[in-house]
Amino acid sequence: MTEPGRVVTAGEARDGGRFRALVPRVASVCMAVAALYSAVIAVLPPVRHLLGPVTRFVELTVFPVEPNLGYAVFLGILAGALARRKRAAYWVLLVIFALLVLGNLAVVLSASVWPDLVEEFALTGEVVASEVDLVVTAVVLGVLSAAHDEFLAPTRRASFRKALLTLGGLLAVSFGAGCALVTLFPGTLRTPDHVPWALERALGGVATLDFYRSGRPPSWVNFAIGLLSAVAVLVAFAVLFRSQRAGAELPAESEARVRALAEAYGARDSLAYFATRRDRSVVFSPSGKAAVSYRVVAGVCLAGGDPVGDVEAWGPAIRAWLAEARRYGWAPAALGPSEAAAHAYARAGLRVLELGDEAVIDAGAFGLSGREMRGVRQAVNRVTRAGFTLRIRRHADLSPEEMRHVTERAAAWRGTRAERGFSMALGRLGDPADGSCVLVEALDATGRLTALLSFVPWGEDGLSLDLMRRDRDSDNGLMEFMVAGMAAEAGDFGVKQISLNFAMFRSVFEGGARLGAGPVLRLWRRTLVFLSRWWQLESLYRANAKYHPRWVPRFLAFDDTRDLPKVGLASVVAEGFLTAPALRSLVRRGRRGAGPRAAGRVPS
Incomplete structure (x- = not known):
């Protein structure tokens, strides 16, 4: 609170805001350091003995650290929750420091009331340490209190109740296991003391039911029960600190506004139409002239492509999206923004990495002549000789029965695999609202549908590839046949440019294969080739490169380098490349050396 009549300058308000904004990150780093220290001294006894004086000094003057893995995991969970500005984590940390302040204050007051006892038991050093710790913890408590409005991120609804139920249920399991173990392996513990002793151990020793009990079971029984109870506490805190989930649903009103923005400004970004995916949410700029569409995956607020709308309103839209994420x-x-949007995200404070390149065909200049197009030309000629023909129509021109047949065939060719795509896939086929999309069908000599491509609008004169499917028993070369046919007929639909697949790390594959490439680049390329056994990185690059497209760079924008692993995981989950069944079969497929079959925008 300011003094009466005193005006707070903009500089003072800005400095104070910056200071408070740093508190969550600093608190998270401190808890992470304490977690790492506790883990190291827990698993490395020589280090624990070597750092004994340091550990005692830190405990007496700063913050309690213990050679305990469970405690280290708890501090790690707390650090992650503080980094996400979780309100529940803030209150946990506030209570910890309040208890530390009260404990140190009690020691200091006791020493002033009974100074003779301090001298008799030589406790002067401990009292001085408590005085120092009192000052430190009081300052920290004051800073946390001043920065309370920086911890606004809510936990999931009813998470406190769920955490209590989780804790109670797992402690009950620990108690039951303790009763069984102490019954089977009582050691010197008497039979009447089995249940009370197991209850004490399950509660972590916070209460003692019998001070005069004699005897005890084997030490490993005590350790096993303590471990189960520690796991119970850690799981309960993990439940408490879980991030709020967002409903993956685009309301009809928001979809209509996004469609209007994509129609008016969509020529800038080939991915603009994908913002109408109905498993995304959207946040608009205050003016309503731009919007960021996103989905929350694994605690990551993942935006797709560029903001949709007027470039002048991108900044306010991005800031509104960031405020939503931090709240x-x-x-x-942001996954896959263009270079212009990457600059906008960077101006908003995010870091940017180049992720790969999008393949764009200029329809007017595309042709099959020349040595460099020999592979595509041969594939097209082979399919043409086999009697295949093309049929290209807007979705709106198909009858309901025809569209139903197309969607049934597309679903059958996908098999049991999950639908893939987030940033460059629509996730639906045959919806009446998508009548302006273009369908390319490949028919065999008998007129049977054997493959299809579906493109979404890209402004007024472009198309962006959404879906690629074919019958696995059909002839090879169908995709080349359809892409070349679409490029040849593009003028009839007023189309000048066609966006194909996105090739991650395209520059690495291309540069690493050149003569004279450096050792680092070659090693990076070998690593990506190895990973392609699961995720088709190299095959996507080669499938695009054979058309000799124009390469348009795409980027990844993120807030904190420490979040990169989590962002990477969220990206592959959102794109459908990593699911629970995929995790179970990952090692088995890697042993066979076979990658997954094409789905979504993966060419065959």
Whole structure:
């Protein structure tokens, strides 16, 4: 609170805001350091003995650290929650420091009331340490209190109740296991003391039911029960600190506004139409002239492509999106923005990395002549000789029965695999609202549908590839046949440019294969080739490169370098490349050396 009549300058308000904004990150780093220190001294006894004086000094003057893995995991969970500005984590930390202040204050007051006892038991050093710790913890408590408005991220609804139920249920399991173990392996513990002793151990020793009990079971029984109870506490805190989930749903009103923005400004970004995915949410700029569409995956607020709308309103839209992410403790990231949008995200404070390149065909200049197009030309000629023909129509020109047949065939060719795509896929086929999309069908000599491509509008004169499917028993070369046919007929639909697949790390594959490439680049390329056994990185690059397209760079924007692993995981989950069944079969497929079959925008 300011003094009466005193005006707070903009500089003072800005400095104070910057100071408070740093508190969550500093608190998170400190808890992470304490967690790492506790883990190291827990698993490395020589280091624990070597750092004994340091540990005692830190405990007496700063913050309690213990050689305990469970405690280290708890501090790690707390650090992650503080980094996400979780309100529940803030209150946990506030209570910890309040208890430390009260404990140190009690020691200091006791020493002033009974100084003779301090001298008799030589406790002067401990009292001095408590005085220092009192000052430190009081300052920290004051800073946390002043920065309370920086911890606004809510936990999931009813998370406190769920955490209590989780804790109670797991402690009950620990108690039951303790009763069984102490019954089977009582050691010197008497039978009447089995249940009370197991209850004490399950509660972590916070209460003693019998001070005069004699005897005890084997030490490993005590350790096993303590471990179960520690796991119970850690799981309960993990439940308490979970991020708020966002409903993956685009309301009809928001979809209509996004469609209007995409129609008016969509020529700038080939991915603009994908903002109408109905498993995304959207946040608009205050003026309503731009919007950022996103989905929350694994605690990451993942935006797709460029903001939709007027470039002049991109900044306010991005800031509104960042405010939404920080309000709920999500890590913000944007997957696949163009260079212009990457600059806009960078101006908003995000870091940017080049992720890969989008393949764009200029329809007017595309042709099959020349040595460099020999592979595509041969594939097209082979399919043409086999009697295949093309049929290209707007979705709106198909009858309901025809569209139903197309969607059934597309679903059958996908098989049991999950639908892939987030940033460059629509996730639906045959919706009446998508009548302006273009369907390319490949028919065999008998007129049977054997493959299809679906493109979404890209402004007034472009198309962006959405879906690629074919019958696995059909002839090879169908995709080349359809892409070349679409490019040849593009003028009839007023189309000048066609966006194909996105090739991650395209420059690495291309540069690493050149003569004279450096050792680092070659090693990076070998690593990506190895990973392509699962995620088709190299095959996507080669499938695009054979058309000799124009390469348009795409980027990844993110807030904190420490979030990169989480952002990467959220990206592959959102794109459909990593699911629970995929995790179970990852090692088995890697042993066979076979990658997954094409789906979504993966060419065959």
